[in-house]
Amino acid sequence: MIEEKFDAIVVGAGMAGNACALTLARRGLKVLQLERGEYSGSKNVQGAILYADMLEKLIPDFREDAPLERHLVEQRFWMMDDRSHVGLHYRSEDFNEERPNRYTIIRAQFDKWFSSKVREAGAVVLCETTVTELAQDAYGRVIGVRTDRHDGEVHADVVVLAEGVNGLLGTRAELRERPKPDNVALAVKEMHFLPRETIEARFNLRGDEGTVIEAAGTISRGMTGMGFIYANKECVSLGIGCLVADFQKTGETPYGLLERFKRHPSVAPLIEGSEVKEYSAHLIPEGGYNAIPQLYGDGWVVVGDAAQLNNAIHREGSNLAMTSGRFAAEAIFQIKSRREKMTKDNLARYPKALHDSFVMKDLRKYRDMPALLHTNSRNFFLTYPELVAKAMENFLRVDGTPKRETEAKIFSAFRKARGFTGLFGDAFKLARAWR
Numbered sequence: 001m002i003e004e005k006f007d008a009i010v011v012g013a014g015m016a017g018n019a020c021a022l023t024l025a026r027r028g029l030k031v032l033q034l035e036r037g038e039y040s041g042s043k044n045v046q047g048a049i050l051y052a053d054m055l056e057k058l059i060p061d062f063r064e065d066a067p068l069e070r071h072l073v074e075q076r077f078w079m080m081d082d083r084s085h086v087g088l089h090y091r092s093e094d095f096n097e098e099r100p101n102r103y104t105i106i107r108a109q110f111d112k113w114f115s116s117k118v119r120e121a122g123a124v125v126l127c128e129t130t131v132t133e134l135a136q137d138a139y140g141r142v143i144g145v146r147t148d149r150h151d152g153e154v155h156a157d158v159v160v161l162a163e164g165v166n167g168l169l170g171t172r173a174e175l176r177e178r179p180k181p182d183n184v185a186l187a188v189k190e191m192h193f194l195p196r197e198t199i200e201a202r203f204n205l206r207g208d209e210g211t212v213i214e215a216a217g218t219i220s221r222g223m224t225g226m227g228f229i230y231a232n233k234e235c236v237s238l239g240i241g242c243l244v245a246d247f248q249k250t251g252e253t254p255y256g257l258l259e260r261f262k263r264h265p266s267v268a269p270l271i272e273g274s275e276v277k278e279y280s281a282h283l284i285p286e287g288g289y290n291a292i293p294q295l296y297g298d299g300w301v302v303v304g305d306a307a308q309l310n311n312a313i314h315r316e317g318s319n320l321a322m323t324s325g326r327f328a329a330e331a332i333f334q335i336k337s338r339r340e341k342m343t344k345d346n347l348a349r350y351p352k353a354l355h356d357s358f359v360m361k362d363l364r365k366y367r368d369m370p371a372l373l374h375t376n377s378r379n380f381f382l383t384y385p386e387l388v389a390k391a392m393e394n395f396l397r398v399d400g401t402p403k404r405e406t407e408a409k410i411f412s413a414f415r416k417a418r419g420f421t422g423l424f425g426d427a428f429k430l431a432r433a434w435r
């Protein structure tokens with residue numbers, strides 16, 4: 001394929017791969033980036049919220065030409081039962097700042113732009129090229145990759161695996177295990193197109209202001225999962241995802257959940273009359289800290305979703321992907337500039353940087369949360385949302401019942417459902433996992 005040897009090969013042109021290839025190329029390293037899709041972003045799925053801080057560290061002036069949708073001034077959280085939702089709603093004028101903190105984006109457009117910056121920095125970017133295997137020497141050290149191109153073997157000092165959550169290269173080479181069904185969610189998403197004024201009126205937005213809604217409750221039928229509704233300029237991204245293990249256990253289908261979510265009386269008016277132009281499905285790593293595999297070895301590192309670096313509690317993934325890609329590149333650059341070899345010991349600089357940063361600190365903080373939500377999913381995603389909705393209805397309905405009787409009804413419903421010991425037990429476990 002290509003005769004010359006590279007300093008680094010980056011497999012994948014998503015958030016992690018682009019961040020890594022860009023940083024390496026800007027540092028003057030000879031970089032080859034390989035992407036199986038027709039173009040960067042063609043295979044990628046996200047809600048999608050972009051966290052500006054992590055992109056600013058790579059491209060400080062990105063606001064000048066990046067394809068951004070809306071800057072977020074508001075976030076809504078909905079706890080849903082079948083006919084209602086109880087909401088928490090935060091909106092602040094402070095988010096109408098000169099350098100907004102979060103934006104909605106459309107990944108296909110955004111990744112294309114990101115990739116153009118990687119090319120400008122001097123990396124060789126080859127799309128429509130699938131890496132089929134890692135090339136290893138007799139000692140198991142990674143020395144390059146094999147691809148689906150004719151004569152497709154190419155060598156480098158180090159290979160960066162930025163192949164996303166379902167990346168097969170690392171698992172095929174036995175560098176890590178396949179993600180387990182209780183550590184990954186399957187999400188489905190649709191893009192609903194509407195006139196810009198309609199979106200702004202329905203979501204109470206002005207100009208480029210944006211809002212996102214995160215939703216949990218009976219919409220996931222007792223499975224561990226969440227729905228989302230994100231307002232873009234001329235379309236609304238809407239989706240839902242649940243753990244693969246829960247889909248296997250219950251026989252529910254992702255399409256079935258999405259259809260129900262769209263028909264919910266709180267959701268349907270937001271997308272009424274829209275035209276659906278895109279439909280996609282993708283996995284999300286949700287195992288958290290305990291599911292993170294070995295991150296480095298002789299001649300290789302793994303970054304982004306392939307390394308399970310995803311904070312499902314805060315719905316952050318792309319920022320962890322960009323940060324891990326950048327840290328891996330900085331570690332490789334340091335090793336290269338000291339003229340040292342890409343050994344496991346030297347590449348340990350990369351996980352050290354991750355551990356010292358928000359990436360591992362946040363993931364470690366919530367290390368018990370995924371297992372807790374999964375083992376108690378029916379309580380958290382079915383029983384409590386139904387009870388909270390009922391309590392709100394009782395609290396608000398005025399029908400001549402004395403307040404003392406209404407309150408007694410609410411307490412009795414909670415006691416019957418789980419007993420106070422069960423309820424306080426769950427609350428205690430949740431608080432401990434959150435600490």
Ligand SMILES: Cc1cc2nc3c(=O)[nH]c(=O)nc-3n(C[C@H](O)[C@H](O)[C@H](O)COP(=O)(O)OP(=O)(O)OC[C@H]3O[C@@H](n4cnc5c(N)ncnc54)[C@H](O)[C@@H]3O)c2cc1C
Nearest residue numbers: 012014015016036046047048049131164304305317318321
């Ligand atoms: C429905 C959904 C909503 C989400 N919402 C958000 C959100 O709002 N905010 C957020 O921060 N995160 C969100 N995430 C998570 C976020 O999308 C990921 O964390 C992020 O995309 C990870 O980036 P990555 O580069 O590691 O992987 P990816 O973006 O998946 O990129 C991997 C790339 O590698 C390529 N590739 C794979 N194998 C090969 C191979 N063998 N050869 C060549 N190329 C290969 C793929 O084609 C792909 O381009 C969401 C995810 C989903 C599914």
